Amino acid sequence: MAAGAPIPVIRIEDLTRVYQMGEVEVRALDGISLSITPGEFVAVMGPSGSGKSTFMNIVGCLDRPTAGRYFLDGVDVSSLNRDERAEIRNGKIGFVFQSFNLLARTSALENVELPLIYSSNGHSSRERVEKALRCLDAVGLAGREGHLPSQLSGGQQQRVAIARALINEPKLMLADEPTGNLDTKTSEEVMAVFQKLNEEGKTVVLITHEQDIAEFARRVVVFRDGKVVEDRPVTNQRRASFAASEAGHA
Amino acid sequence: MLKFLTILKVGMKAIARNKMRSTLTALGIIIGVACVIAMIAVGGGAQAAVQAQINSLGSNFLMIFPGVATQSGARIFTGQSTITEDDVAAVKSECPSVAYVSPSVRSAGQIVGGTGNWGTSVQGVGVEWPFVRSWNVEKGAFFGDSEVRSGAKVAILGSTVANALFPDGNAVDQMIRIKNIPFKVVGVLETKGGSTMGQDQDDTIIAPYTTVMKLLKRTVKIDMFMASAVSRDAVGEAQTEIEALLRQRHRIQPGQDSDFMIRSQQEIAQTADQTSRQMSALLAAIASISLLVGGIGIMNIMLVSVTERTREIGIRMAIGAKGRDILTQFLIEALALSIAGGAIGIALGVGTSRFLAWKQRWPIVLSPTAILLAFGFSAAIGIFFGFYPAQKASRLDPIEALRYE
Numbered sequence: 001m002a003a004g005a006p007i008p009v010i011r012i013e014d015l016t017r018v019y020q021m022g023e024v025e026v027r028a029l030d031g032i033s034l035s036i037t038p039g040e041f042v043a044v045m046g047p048s049g050s051g052k053s054t055f056m057n058i059v060g061c062l063d064r065p066t067a068g069r070y071f072l073d074g075v076d077v078s079s080l081n082r083d084e085r086a087e088i089r090n091g092k093i094g095f096v097f098q099s100f101n102l103l104a105r106t107s108a109l110e111n112v113e114l115p116l117i118y119s120s121n122g123h124s125s126r127e128r129v130e131k132a133l134r135c136l137d138a139v140g141l142a143g144r145e146g147h148l149p150s151q152l153s154g155g156q157q158q159r160v161a162i163a164r165a166l167i168n169e170p171k172l173m174l175a176d177e178p179t180g181n182l183d184t185k186t187s188e189e190v191m192a193v194f195q196k197l198n199e200e201g202k203t204v205v206l207i208t209h210e211q212d213i214a215e216f217a218r219r220v221v222v223f224r225d226g227k228v229v230e231d232r233p234v235t236n237q238r239r240a241s242f243a244a245s246e247a248g249h250a
Numbered sequence: 251m252l253k254f255l256t257i258l259k260v261g262m263k264a265i266a267r268n269k270m271r272s273t274l275t276a277l278g279i280i281i282g283v284a285c286v287i288a289m290i291a292v293g294g295g296a297q298a299a300v301q302a303q304i305n306s307l308g309s310n311f312l313m314i315f316p317g318v319a320t321q322s323g324a325r326i327f328t329g330q331s332t333i334t335e336d337d338v339a340a341v342k343s344e345c346p347s348v349a350y351v352s353p354s355v356r357s358a359g360q361i362v363g364g365t366g367n368w369g370t371s372v373q374g375v376g377v378e379w380p381f382v383r384s385w386n387v388e389k390g391a392f393f394g395d396s397e398v399r400s401g402a403k404v405a406i407l408g409s410t411v412a413n414a415l416f417p418d419g420n421a422v423d424q425m426i427r428i429k430n431i432p433f434k435v436v437g438v439l440e441t442k443g444g445s446t447m448g449q450d451q452d453d454t455i456i457a458p459y460t461t462v463m464k465l466l467k468r469t470v471k472i473d474m475f476m477a478s479a480v481s482r483d484a485v486g487e488a489q490t491e492i493e494a495l496l497r498q499r500h501r502i503q504p505g506q507d508s509d510f511m512i513r514s515q516q517e518i519a520q521t522a523d524q525t526s527r528q529m530s531a532l533l534a535a536i537a538s539i540s541l542l543v544g545g546i547g548i549m550n551i552m553l554v555s556v557t558e559r560t561r562e563i564g565i566r567m568a569i570g571a572k573g574r575d576i577l578t579q580f581l582i583e584a585l586a587l588s589i590a591g592g593a594i595g596i597a598l599g600v601g602t603s604r605f606l607a608w609k610q611r612w613p614i615v616l617s618p619t620a621i622l623l624a625f626g627f628s629a630a631i632g633i634f635f636g637f638y639p640a641q642k643a644s645r646l647d648p649i650e651a652l653r654y655e
């Protein structure tokens with residue numbers, strides 16, 4: 001790596017993931033190579049079965065590749081064990097899921113501070129609360145820290161999930177169909193948050209199968225049959241209106 | 251450490267969030283521990299009551315009854331007491347394991363004196379009787395050798411008799427009439443309570459045996475005699491020595507049955523003690539089973555809870571919880587439930603025991619050992635039965651767990 005050039009957040013070399021389904025071998029990822037630099041906003045697209053979920057699991061350190069190498073923030077994480085991967089997930093990756101995956105009967109604040117509990121550098125409960133409040137503020141949910149997920153709208157729940165993903169200041173925000181359970185207006189709200197975070201310098205990888213959601217990103221990677229078939233910049237990035245976002249929690 | 255404390259808090263919160271489930275889980279342990287404590291208290295109380303009654307008689311106490319001579323399998327009633335005062339004196343002087351002896355002559359009669367009239371038993375005994383029975387005089391003094399030799403008309407009242415005839419408490423130095431013969435009250439015995447058979451031992455009058463033989467019973471033979479061994483352990487030896495001595499004195503050939511019987515308080519006591527011991531062991535066993543069932547209840551609910559919370563586990567793992575963090579959390583939950591259940595169970599068990607003691611007048615003994623043991627056991631059950639579900643939770647695959655609906 002030449003001096004001055006930024007270390008890619010994600011560098012994937014010839015990544016392969018094979019599932020053994022009984023007698024049949026399924027090549028979910030078939031030798032893909034990819035590099036994502038800091039500050040990028042990448043939408044990963046593809047039909048179901050294209051390998052994008054497998055890609056997301058490996059990039060998110062939930063799964064390990066069968067072959068190939070994966071460098072996250074310059075560190076080879078392709079052969080880490082369970083506990084080491086848990087540490088990477090905790091410190092370097094912020095997950096946002098389609099179904100929000102907030103803990104029920106647990107306040108927004110407690111949901112947001114959850115990753116800090118498992119963090120290897122200890123935080124006092126006051127530090128945790130302060131950080132969590134700051135993250136809730138960043139997604140426009142100041143004042144909602146005491147609400148339970150059931151008391152929040154879908155868009156608000158997803159923003160709580162984004163705040164949770166932010167709390168450990170991850171190198172990579174990994175969003176798996178974050179708008180899949182939301183209507184168009186709320187989707188735009190959530191995308192506005194991602195765009196804002198990206199403009200503040202966060203690297204965001206977004207997995208979606210919706211073309212119009214992908215247009216909020218700045219680069220689109222398309223998967224098909226376990227291979228990258230298209231990798232292009234978005235020429236005309238859609239701007240998610242913050243007005244929609246403000247209206248969402250007004 | 252900080253992380254452990256935080257996970258501890260997480261576990262506590264999980265318990266608090268599911269109050270119904272947590273209560274039901276702990277209920278098994280609560281009932282189990284309460285049962286164990288109450289049952290051990292009741293069983294221990296019964297045992298202590300038996301022991302107290304035994305001790306009230308003196309645990310090294312022997313009774314030697316004149317018996318029937320059995321010859322060639324035929325019982326022959328001699329119609330005469332085979333035990334003499336000389337036998338008693340010989341036992342006292344020649345048996346090293348015997349500490350005290352007292353002849354005994356029983357009579358009964360109507361007592362007149364003080365405020366009224368009281369029918370009771372009169373026991374004629376020797377001067378060593380208070381030591382033999384470990385039963386002391388509370389007021390006044392016991393009679394001495396000279397009163398026995400002269401057949402003095404002196405009496406010691408049992409506390410029941412004393413209360414009946416002299417309710418104001420100054421029985422000593424008063425005169426009473428036993429079967430119309432005047433006696434001087436020289437002492438009042440301390441209260442002894444009921445016997446193993448349930449009789450009121452305090453409803454009696456004690457007088458020198460010579461007096462009872464001569465004036466009340468008009469006989470020259472004693473009914474029986476009592477002896478006490480030098481120690482609790484020497485009871486068996488004392489029994490053997492008395493038996494050998496009396497057989498020799500009565501010229502009984504080897505192989506022939508004795509013409510007297512020796513009964514030790516220990517024989518009676520051991521039977522009663524054994525019965526109550528078996529009873530409390532049985533009670534404790536039943537209670538332990540309920541504790542075990544409570545533990546299985548914890549495991550059952552924890553297993554269901556792991557399945558039910560698969561997604562939660564998946565979320566926690568996705569955001570960085572390690573297997574052992576999940577294991578710790580679930581173990582803490584199981585442990586907290588069983589410890590809380592144990593604590594409530596102790597309160598409930600102690601309460602139940604107290605209630606039984608108060609309402610049913612059952613004797614209870616709350617042993618701190620039993621309480622600590624039940625508590626420790628409930629915590630152990632929490633760990634033991636919580637471990638498998640916790641381990642199961644910690645080994646979930648985060649991808650699968652996240653997909654779980």
